[in-house]
Amino acid sequence: MWLPCGCTSKYVASSFARRTLASYLHVSGRSRCNVAAFMPEAAGLEGVSGRAALRELSVSNSESFWAAVARHRLCWSTPFHTVQDCDLSRGKIKWFEGGKLNVSVNCLDRHVHTCPERVALIWERDERGSEMKYTYGELLEMTCRLGNLLRRHGVKRGDCVTIYMPTCPLAVASMLACARIGAAHNVVFAGFSADALAERIRDGEMLLLIITVNQGVRGGKVTELKKTVDTAMQSCPTVKQVFVAMRTDNPVTMTARDIAMEEVREQKANQILEIQIQAVEDVVCEPAVMNSEDVLFLLYTSGSTGKPKGLVHTQAGYLLYAALTHRYVFSYHDGDVFGCVADIGWITGHSYVVYGPLANGATTVLFESTPIYPDPGRYWDMVERLKINQFYGAPTAIRLLLKYGDQWVNKYDRSTLKTLGSVGEPINTEAWEWYHRVVGDGRCPVVDTWWQTETGGICIAPRPSDPDAEIVPGMAMRPFFGINPVLMDTEGEVLTSNNTSGALCMAQPWPGMARTIHNNHQRFIDTYFQPYPGYFFTGDGAYRSEEGYYQITGRLDDVINVSGHRIGTAEIEDVVNQCPAVAESAVVGYTHSIKGQGVYAFVVLKKGIDVQEADLSRQLNGMVSEKIAKYASPDFIQFAKRLPKTRSGKIMRRVLRKVVESDLEGLGDLSTLDDPAAGWKNKCQCQI
Numbered sequence: 001m002w003l004p005c006g007c008t009s010k011y012v013a014s015s016f017a018r019r020t021l022a023s024y025l026h027v028s029g030r031s032r033c034n035v036a037a038f039m040p041e042a043a044g045l046e047g048v049s050g051r052a053a054l055r056e057l058s059v060s061n062s063e064s065f066w067a068a069v070a071r072h073r074l075c076w077s078t079p080f081h082t083v084q085d086c087d088l089s090r091g092k093i094k095w096f097e098g099g100k101l102n103v104s105v106n107c108l109d110r111h112v113h114t115c116p117e118r119v120a121l122i123w124e125r126d127e128r129g130s131e132m133k134y135t136y137g138e139l140l141e142m143t144c145r146l147g148n149l150l151r152r153h154g155v156k157r158g159d160c161v162t163i164y165m166p167t168c169p170l171a172v173a174s175m176l177a178c179a180r181i182g183a184a185h186n187v188v189f190a191g192f193s194a195d196a197l198a199e200r201i202r203d204g205e206m207l208l209l210i211i212t213v214n215q216g217v218r219g220g221k222v223t224e225l226k227k228t229v230d231t232a233m234q235s236c237p238t239v240k241q242v243f244v245a246m247r248t249d250n251p252v253t254m255t256a257r258d259i260a261m262e263e264v265r266e267q268k269a270n271q272i273l274e275i276q277i278q279a280v281e282d283v284v285c286e287p288a289v290m291n292s293e294d295v296l297f298l299l300y301t302s303g304s305t306g307k308p309k310g311l312v313h314t315q316a317g318y319l320l321y322a323a324l325t326h327r328y329v330f331s332y333h334d335g336d337v338f339g340c341v342a343d344i345g346w347i348t349g350h351s352y353v354v355y356g357p358l359a360n361g362a363t364t365v366l367f368e369s370t371p372i373y374p375d376p377g378r379y380w381d382m383v384e385r386l387k388i389n390q391f392y393g394a395p396t397a398i399r400l401l402l403k404y405g406d407q408w409v410n411k412y413d414r415s416t417l418k419t420l421g422s423v424g425e426p427i428n429t430e431a432w433e434w435y436h437r438v439v440g441d442g443r444c445p446v447v448d449t450w451w452q453t454e455t456g457g458i459c460i461a462p463r464p465s466d467p468d469a470e471i472v473p474g475m476a477m478r479p480f481f482g483i484n485p486v487l488m489d490t491e492g493e494v495l496t497s498n499n500t501s502g503a504l505c506m507a508q509p510w511p512g513m514a515r516t517i518h519n520n521h522q523r524f525i526d527t528y529f530q531p532y533p534g535y536f537f538t539g540d541g542a543y544r545s546e547e548g549y550y551q552i553t554g555r556l557d558d559v560i561n562v563s564g565h566r567i568g569t570a571e572i573e574d575v576v577n578q579c580p581a582v583a584e585s586a587v588v589g590y591t592h593s594i595k596g597q598g599v600y601a602f603v604v605l606k607k608g609i610d611v612q613e614a615d616l617s618r619q620l621n622g623m624v625s626e627k628i629a630k631y632a633s634p635d636f637i638q639f640a641k642r643l644p645k646t647r648s649g650k651i652m653r654r655v656l657r658k659v660v661e662s663d664l665e666g667l668g669d670l671s672t673l674d675d676p677a678a679g680w681k682n683k684c685q686c687q688i
């Protein structure tokens with residue numbers, strides 16, 4: 001069913017072919033227009049002359065646009081019959097219904113069919129200079145073996161597998177193996193603590209299996225991932241099995257629940273077990289035939305309430321959007337080496353390390369290290385060694401490297417670079433200019449890309465449809481094809497003029513958007529569709545310039561962004577409040593020169609508590625690291641007698657933010673609060 005004519009291999013598949021395009025399109029048989037020259041996916045769209053017109057059509061007639069693109073870009077085993085069935089007011093989002101496909105076939109088999117020796121992954125291991133390459137053929141084989149292993153251990157279509165691994169080929173193969181057999185994956189960032197891991201596992205009762213490594217290695221330091229999993233397992237009775245791979249040579253304690261992934265392979269040579277293991281090791285794994293709207297993965301992200309939400313992405317729309325944005329936002333061309341340094345535990349890793357690049361047949365880099373290990377030249381040494389063409393990173397790292405000086409960049413040949421990308425937080429002008437002038441030698445465009453876990457892929461970027469368009473430093477600028485951003489005023493009215501700021505919403509659905517929050521569709525509606533009925537609310541504010549370009553101004557809710565990691569202030573408060581000495585707390589973000597934002601906690605102790613503030617600060621900090629992750633720990637903890645509150649008892653965070661910014665003039669009317677003895681009004685001087 002998956003095979004094109006003339007293909008003999010059992011696992012090589014591709015029904016992706018232009019032969020099908022004309023028959024799908026309403027305009028079949030008519031002549032092609034010139035958009036095909038820059039967007040072959042849109043070749044069948046009649047009467048569109050030029051990029052601007054195509055962008056226009058992608059919004060005004062989004063069904064035709066997405067239908068043409070989906071038919072061209074993805075390999076379907078059964079074509080879809082309905083392009084979209086969406087109703088934003090009810091949070092109902094469905095794309096390409098009737099269509100059937102397999103994501104791993106789209107990411108692997110079709111490229112193996114055309115170029116099995118092309119390198120799919122370059123694993124830039126923590127140890128500099130020890131990179132490893134995997135061809136599409138090898139990655140497919142690894143994926144199939146793992147798919148069979150999972151199936152053999154009872155994982156079925158519709159199950160969900162948690163992956164708690166650093167960025168490595170086995171992690172990518174595990175994601176693709178889930179996709180191959182129709183299971184969803186839930187990748188949990190390997191920097192998360194045992195409690196955070198357990199919370200994400202428990203959130204869905206269908207989470208059965210975990211894939212991990214014995215130890216992680218990052219920046220020369222070893223982290224005990226398997227031990228963290230063991231701790232998490234104490235509160236996760238539904239987990240039946242844990243697959244353990246070996247990243248280091250150090251042995252780990254295995255329990256009855258644990259299965260050594262690689263031992264299984266080694267035992268293949270062992271004649272006694274050969275029959276059992278042979279099937280596990282089979283390099284042929286029949287891909288499950290999935291519906292477009294079956295779940296591909298869950299990914300947890302912070303919201304403004306304490307509990308992280310498991311956003312759900314589905315098969316076809318997500319993959320299509322990741323692939324298309326990867327190709328056009330970065331001007332990716334076949335044969336390029338794409339270097340996104342994000343961890344696979346975040347959406348950036350999902351969309352631009354794994355799914356987007358692999359769907360496009362790219363060579364994608366898996367970066368295991370840090371920007372300053374073993375020295376601040378690490379990124380650029382890697383660019384030279386791996387001949388990276390597109391580099392995609394976070395402003396926090398750029399700000400850090402800028403401080404070390406230009407010599408760490410200039411040491412290395414960066415002539416292969418064509419595009420530099422930025423993601424996760426606003427990039428300040430100084431960092432943008434350094435990135436452009438020093439890293440890119442003034443010749444590589446810098447694309448500041450705005451998007452979210454919820455959007456699945458990039459929504460606003462400087463050159464989504466025109467590789468020569470003007471770029472303004474520090475601005476995300478232009479919406480991608482099919483994206484229709486609007487700004488709302490405080491009354492919920494659409495702001496139509498330019499040179500204005502408002503709440504950033506999307507007026508139309510697009511294939512990459514999340515479909516729901518796992519086990520809580522009502523929360524999905526309440527968070528994203530209820531604030532501005534009929535629109536998707538991003539949670540961000542934005543400014544639209546005179547020219548119509550967008551600039552993101554930051555979150556409008558109680559979510560802060562620490563080194564590009566999103567964290568809800570309520571999540572941190574929940575942990576701090578668990579300390580028996582604490583009566584209540586309030587956490588706010590503040591501007592941090594490297595991290596973008598830092599965490600600042602105001603803490604009120606219970607009456608009669610007598611503790612050393614420094615000791616308690618250390619204790620609270622440790623609790624946050626242990627319950628969430630290190631990056632969420634407060635930089636400052638300020639003890640106060642009480643917190644500023646409204647008459648109805650709501651903490652006035654606006655006021656606390658002003659205190660932290662030392663903007664006491666801007667505190668506004670505090671007649672009911674202005675008690676100098678309360679202790680929140682003077683900014684804390686001590687740092688943890």
Ligand code: PRX
Nearest residue numbers: 423424425426448449450451452453552566
């Ligand atoms: O506030 C925006 C910020 O990061 C948030 C999304 O975080 P997350 O879901 O973790 O995804 C991060 C990677 C896509 C957004 O709501 N953000 C992301 N990109 C930018 C940004 N803020 C400003 N400029 C950006 N380019």
